[in-house]
Amino acid sequence: MGSPTIKHDSQTTLSEGTSREASEEAPNGSSGHPSVRNVAKLWHSSRLRDTMAGIRKYQEDDSRRLVGMVEEDPEYKLVVQGNRLIVDIDNEVILLHKYLRDVYVKRFEELETLTTNPYTYARALKAIGNHEKITESLLDGILPPAVIMVMVTATLGPPLDPEALENAKEGADMLLSLEEARDEILGYVESRMGMIAPNLSALVGSATAAQMIGSAGGLTSLSRMPACNVQVLGANKVASNMGFSKATVQRHIGFVYHADPLKDMQGDLRTKGVRILAAKCSLASRVDVARTSEDGEMGRGLREQVEQKLEKLQEPAPNRGVKALPAPDEMPKKRRGGRRARKQKESLQMSEMRKAQNRVQFGVAEEEILDGDEMVGLGMAGSAGVESGKIRASAGDKRKVGMSKATVKRLRTMSGTSGGGSAHGLSTSLVFTPVQGIELQTPQAPDPSKRLKEINEGWFSSMARFKKEKDSTGKGSN
Incomplete structure (x- = not known):
């Protein structure tokens, strides 16, 4: 693989000792900016020079292969050093770009916003220099035509003094030389990756x-x-290190x-x-x-x-298919409830006494009773409501008790009656009377008071008349 040639300027081919002496003795320019050699020192360093010499040496032998441990091979060490040198070159390019912008901003301030790439900025700076007017021929091949049209109509500032312009051009040459060195190192490292x-x-x-x-x-x-x-x-x-927002x-x-x-x-x-x-x-x-x-x-x-x-x-999610709708169910559904549900509802319903207690009669003072430590109002369930007879303490069950035919028949047998017009099966023989107290009587026996009433109405009534008895001949006598 052929290596790109690095173009060295007359000012960038200085030896290390000469460049060190020049950087130490170079004072600030008349414009107040330091010399470019005080800002960027990587190009004149021995590390870059030795690395480039080693790369050219190994590029001549493409058939070489690694033998033994990878870490001990000298070419592997050169590849690792080249990787680190690429990072240092990128940092050096950032410093040089900032230096060129600070120096050339007085001459052409809009150049920084029109060209954001450091290498393009350096080429445009060398082309424009201290020209009084920007023409398309100056920037042809460096910038796109649309950007050139904007620069042609831009207003330039005062020209730079010769020393500041010389520092700017020297920095631009150094930046472009670093670009070529970076491309050469990167090409060598990529070519040796297949071996390492x-x-x-x-x-x-x-x-x-x-x-x-x-x-x-x-x-x-x-x-x-x-x-x-x-x-x-x-x-x-x-x-994250400088405290900026992490949202984006x-x-x-x-x-x-x-x-x-x-x-x-x-x-x-x-x-x-x-x-x-x-x-x-x-x-x-x-x-x-x-x-x-x-x-x-x-x-x-x-x-x-x-x-x-x-x-x-x-891949897209698998199609699960269209699921058919269920068959319509238009049959009448069974209502939930029944005897058990009714009983539960009746057991939880509010009694008449509680309903009356929740009501208050207008214009009448409510009666209160002491329930534990607090007074409880009786509302309309007080003495006025009870005495009127409109309130019952218990609601009672108004439903008829249902009995099967077998139960009715068994009760009739036990009571000794077979007809339907006699005593009820739930009747009792104990009767409460005001005179004698509790009396035991037979339900089927006739009531003596009714018998006595019939006798009195027959013989001792005021409406009764004499009866005529029949004799043996069949004729009545008075």
Whole structure:
């Protein structure tokens, strides 16, 4: 794989000692901004220079393979160092972009809002410089035509002094050189992932595998991590650490979230896919450490399993079918109730005495009685209501007692009567009289008072007349 060439300026090819002396002796410019070499020092560092030299050395030999332990191989150490260097380059680019904006804001303030990419900002700054007017030919190939049309009509500020402009251009050259170095390092790391971690690269892609190994501190460290920690590698913790709102911050958005197998998934399904893929990444990293599948066959098998599970998650729910309505039931239903229900209702109903107690007669003082420690009003159940005879203490049962024919017949037999007009079966022989008290009498015997009344009306009545008796001849005599 061919490596991109890094274009060095006359001011960026200084040796380390010369750059250190220049950065120590360089004073602030006339505009009040420090020199760009005091802000960004990574480009002139020996670490970047040694890493780039090692990358070019190993890129010439593409047929080299790892032998023995992965952690002890010098090329593996170079790959891990390249991963860490990519992170440092990104931080350096942020510092340089901020420095360029602070310096060039007096000349063109709207450039910061029209170009948000740091590399595009640096290219536009070098093209515009101190030109009195922006033309389309200056920015052709750097910005889209719509943005160029806006810049042509924009108003420029006063030109920068030569020293400030020189610092801005030097910072822009340094930023673009860092971009080229980053691309070269990233391309080398991705190309070596197939040799260092073939199964992990086959599962999540070379770029994601390189990021995960660099963030974990090595392949061995990654293999020792549980799946719950693998899925949060590379997660952004700025909002939680700086006290910003967490309402819009998504959790567990790391390198695995942006892996190739999960790019087409949305919403909650992607979150479930992160958990599935993180578990397989743990297995693939352990296989790479053990060097049991150097051709990446195990990683391709794990990726097929992940894709099958993701397709299963995206399938719609199975159709349960249309359930038929039940047959209409238009038959009259049996009413609930009956004798048992009526008895229960009657046993719980309010008595006449309680109903009268709840009523109060208008214009009449209510009678009260002492019930324990409190006075209870009697309402219309007082002495006035009782004396009037309109209130009964017990309601009584107005229903007739039902008896079967066998019971009636048995009672008649016991009472000694067979006719229907005689005494009732429930009649008793005990009678209360005002003179003699309790008397025992036979129900079937005739009443003596009625017999005495008939005799008196026959012989001693005032309306009675003499009767004529018949003799033996059949003639009556007076």
